[in-house]
Amino acid sequence: MSSLRAKIQDVFNEPACEQNRGKDAKARKEGCSKPLTPGAAAGGCAFDGAKIVLQPITDVAHLIHAPLACEGNSWDNRGAASSGPTLWRTSFTTDLTELDVVMGRGERKLFKAIREIKEAYGPPAIFVYPTCVTALIGDDIEAVCKRAAEKFGLPVVPVNAPGFVGSKNLGNKLAGEALLEHVIGTVEPDDAGPYDINILGEFNLSGEFWLVKPLLDRLGIRVRACIPGDARYFDIACAHRARAAMMVCSTALINLARKMEQRWDIPFFEGSFYGITDTSEALRQISQLLVKKGADPEILGRTEALIAEEEAIAWKKLAAYRPRLEGKRVLLNTGGVKSWSVVHALMEIGIEIVGTSVKKSTVEDKERIKQILKDDNHMFEQMAPRELYAMLSEHKADIMLSGGRTQFIALKAKTPWLDINQERQHPYAGYDGMVELVRQIDLAIYNPIWCQVREPAPWDCQPAVREELPSTKSETAILHVVQEFAGTTADDFGEC
Structure with a gap:
């Protein structure tokens, strides 16, 4: 148990975290996580x-x-x-x-x-x-x-x-x-090369890393280890021989990236594969780090050629959705790297962000959001379900992107909802993933079911009351005839 305490203390004292470096010694030992309630x-x-x-x-x-x-x-x-x-x-x-x-x-x-x-x-x-x-x-x-x-x-x-x-x-x-x-460093590979990289914090949700890996393959860049998405034990054991690393979710494995840089001189950067611009920037930074570690500089030119080709294809596909989605308002209730990377991706096609959660985001994540949105008025640390429902029911957003736990708030407010968290069924990474994300948003917003569920139920509709109109002479005559025959029977008319 004493060794576990030492590990926890070491994790709390994370020098790669700018927020942690700004604290005094006592506050640094306490870490950033709130204490858990027993049983909860x-x-x-x-x-x-x-x-x-x-x-x-x-x-x-x-x-x-x-x-x-x-x-x-x-x-x-x-x-x-x-x-x-x-x-x-x-x-x-x-x-x-x-x-x-x-x-x-x-x-x-x-x-x-x-x-x-x-x-x-x-x-x-x-x-x-x-x-x-x-x-x-x-x-x-x-x-x-x-x-x-x-x-x-x-x-x-x-x-x-x-x-x-x-x-x-x-x-x-x-x-x-x-x-x-x-694990890491326990096996020595016999095929280490100058274009080997590690991807840290990528979970391959819905297979979305498979949309990115072909881009790296075309550049001749080999993913030595993707930790943990679709990983093999042997690959992780050899990960110490990579030349560079990309950190996808810093809140999860920043300590792993920093210590691998200290022990094996593997430089890393934090990036994202969500959105066209961020995917292109990630590819550039990977190539630049490899060149600094001794790779042939010609890879920089090949990277730019690949980016130009893929961006042109992606923007052509997105052009069909821009007229339908431009100006649509999105509420993003997620956290971590998605709090800024998805924001940037959606704004690229003209979608307006009315709010984004920063509950699980680092200080660096929040700074990126401020730079993208130009202010922090659309950032919220935590929004209670009642507030989320009020915002959606008042039609302040056209769709909410969140995890499965808040989907029923959107559905109760009769607002389109799309799963953006780990349970999602569609991959959204890379150029093709961005097109898929926009396609799913378009399908959700324009689904004809929303026109039907927003109509009042038949039992909630009050029948229209017919106003009394002044009688005409013909109506008065007809009424008089009806009154005359009101008291007669069939015998009064004789045989037919």
Whole structure:
């Protein structure tokens, strides 16, 4: 437990974070994450954050040393996609019971589970995650993993991120520490070259990194390791031989990028593959870093030629949507890198941003938003569901882009909604991804269902009251005849 405290303290003291550098020593030790309320950490604890970062490593067995409920369902974790192995989507857990806890059988059960996975699946590595229960009862995860690695001849990596130690973001960073300590640098590649790069913080959600990788392939740039999206254990173990790195989501793995630069002299920059302009700028910066590290400068010219070609194709496709979407108002309720990268991408085709959430954004993210929007009036730290509903029901936005948890607010307000977070079904990265994002926004806004749901229900409609009009002479005569026959019967008319 003392080693875990030291790791957490080291993560809090992050010199690559400008906000952290501006604090005094006492405030720096406290970190940026708010303390968790006991019992209220589901879906946002450190264990969840660590598993989010490491589970997309597709050929690794992920073993949860905990009661069964801690594992949950791993099959559709965050929508990350794999081009090969599916072992990462299989749930492995030691399934501790109360009797195991009382009798102190946790470590023995963990060792047995590692052996069973090795014999049944033969993975290149096994990642072991303790949770609140096993951390509190004092199971020595690192000792068991070390012994199992020696016994079975494969890497067994302890990921010390039990849920109670902090937030999901802290768990992201602790996962990066586990990779640094036990994985990266453990294998020497025999094919290292001057055009090898790492992509950090890219999760390949809905396979969107597959829209970017062909661009790098055309430039002759090899992705040595994409951490963690569609990754393989061997690739990550060789990641220390890359020449440059791109940081996609700084709040998740900034500590990993900084320490790889310190240990192996791998320079990095923070960029985004969302939007045409940001994708082009990311390709330029990757090429420039490689040239600084010894690559042939001719790659800069090839990069500009590729950018010009791809931008022309993308703008031609987007031209059809500009007349339909220009001036449309978007409310963006997300965070992190998407709080500014998606904003920039949408503004490129004339869409107006009425608000963007910065709840999970860094200071650098907020500064980028200010530069893009020219002010901070459209930034909000947190908006309560009631406020979101009021804004949408008053038609201050034509569509809301957010995660699945707030979709029902938009639907209740009868406003189009599009999933932009990890559960999304469509890839939005790169040039083709930008076209797809705009296409989905257009489909959502112009869906004919909204005209129907906004109409009042039949039972809410009051029938129109007919006004009394003055009677004419003919109407008076007809009324007199009706009154005369009102009291007659059929016998009065005789036989027909």
